[in-house]
Amino acid sequence: MSIHDFIGQKQVFNRFMGQFRSGMASHAYVLSGSSGIGKKTLAREMAKTLLCTEEPSRAPCGRCRGCKSFDAGSNPNFFEIAPKTRNILIEQIRVILEDITVRPAHGRKVYLIQEADRMTPQAQNCLLKTLEEPPPYAVILMTASNFESLLITIRSRVVHLKLGRYSDEEMRMILRMHGKDSSDTDPAIAYSEGIPARALAITGNKSFVETRELVFSYLFGSGDGNSADCELNQHLSGNKDALSDCLNILESAYRDAMLILCGKTDSLINWDKRDKLMEYAKKSSIQALIAKIEELNGVRSQLKRYINHQLAVDLVTLVPHEV
Template structure:
């Protein structure tokens, strides 16, 4: 017999073998026991969670020689034919390639006839959301009133694309993603059956990379087995999957605690030279900082015994970790429109450092407040005349050469209040400063479409009309650059926020007021001299009349 992939070889053959879908299995088993078999089922969930597997188990349970039963024997001709995919009365359709009205017409014609070899005719329609709109409409009547010998099972990864008219005619089950423990237990069972030596850390890593998909975990395990040809280690899983190893992620985390731009470019060069996929790299970095945040808030004890992880968790605040996760997640999404992947990686690293630079600059510019002396108490007035006060010569104090007192201009830079009107008047100047000296023309382009609308508690709100909603969302990750431009132009340290505002109402133009005739003496003089007459200006060219 030819080689069979692990996910096919170890596919669940009974309801008891199904992992992580107890709510689905229990409902279906009770329905079969009581004879309440629905004419239509809708299985929803992400890939690799067992939708098609459970659909085949229903076909076995209904058509087993000893059935309908909740425990198909897997030994009779009916069960074996369904397992091998040769049962003529179990029809599996791929809606992606059979999505038209003609395909539905063939299904409607075929469902009229009774099954040839089995008790029930079972139609399994995979990726049902791929059916065209006309095909879904043509399928409605058959799904609502099928013949008693037919059962329809629809599987989809995008339930929101299934019309409510179809969902209301089916029993809907939502398949859950597998947990790391559930997938890890399944992988351990497969490794034991295949006599495979695998490190516990490698097993857990495969389960993590699978992201809740049982099929993906078995496919990756099979690929790693082919790569090693023997025992499997964590390093092998990192190599085969293309994921960034833990040491590299910790190194990136340590680098971002410093304001070393050269180190960011060196790290980018190193990762690109190793042939890393930037999309997976950004995703791995975001996931790493998520794990660091989880460790910091003590929501998980996975890395609690690792000193490198605990040290890194102590180096970041919760707000900073949330910001880092947001930066790298946004950079991964923007790769859809950005072909310069290396540049996207470098910009994400520099943005992650930007907040640190700003914090360092802010702490360096803080001037300690001078203590205010207590008010002097005035002595009681004495009625006796006081002698006149002799003026004293000013005592010259030697100026210290080393101590540098802050000048008035420096105090003005830190403490001078600003107004909304002043910001609005200087807005274009701020935008030019943002584009040229700060070198952020793209940020200036999206910020220029908004306008300052409110200033409260040192928070400047930039308003965007609804048609510039996209520009507002593009500005949000880069608001720190606008804050820096305001600081350098106006000397005001403000925070920037954005909001949507309504379109200003169009004002009806008022008719122009004609100015009263001036210089009556000059007019009369001209009339008398040239023997003319006074006429009203009607806006027409007299030479065209």
């Protein structure tokens, strides 16, 4: 794969390649976007492009020493760091700054800082001087889920490339590229919200499929402690990942019910459950469904505050779910 094969993100691609081919590539870029959107993948393809020794119009060629050594993970002019623990520490940035003072034998040196928004303030301030007075041969690439978490002094000295969500057709192309071209890709695309890593994780995931079926059995059940309620509770009790999936599936079902009430059935996420959802929606109201979604968000907030897992499961499954 090369940057020319990268699916989607055409605005980002055109901006970077336009600067690169005109000889006006910036000394620093930050690629921001949701987790799983493809920031690291695109940043590495940008690095390969910058290190290609062919003419800019042909880069990355995939054949030169720069491209081949990059693909082999042995290009001496490429340096990459990521958080070692929860943060990127000042010591990691100092390693970059020590290396960046050494001029390469030819071409550029490219540095990739993954999850740069996890740099400590001290690490960011350490990097700042290099961003203010960059060597002409160096390019610093950074990825960040939250661009605003970077110090304003950092943000003002970089080119910000924001990656957007992918269209359904782009998602299908990405899944096909990864050998995922089966009947379960449409639900995966619907639940992924335009984020490739989510769709890839869902496609063919038997645990997700099982969780989804249990959630809908629970949702369409009587809500009086029947077997579907107990089965879902038991399933979630032993699986923390399944609880997150459950919350997302329930929210998608409530949103689908609202769309049905608004007459917008073409936009349903759970299209294969539309008949049951239409019955469910008839017994619902927009206000009640909004309240249900707010309840789910409340559980999510409590999970972030380290609420007991079983208590969260009980909050979801042992309360009346009719609306």
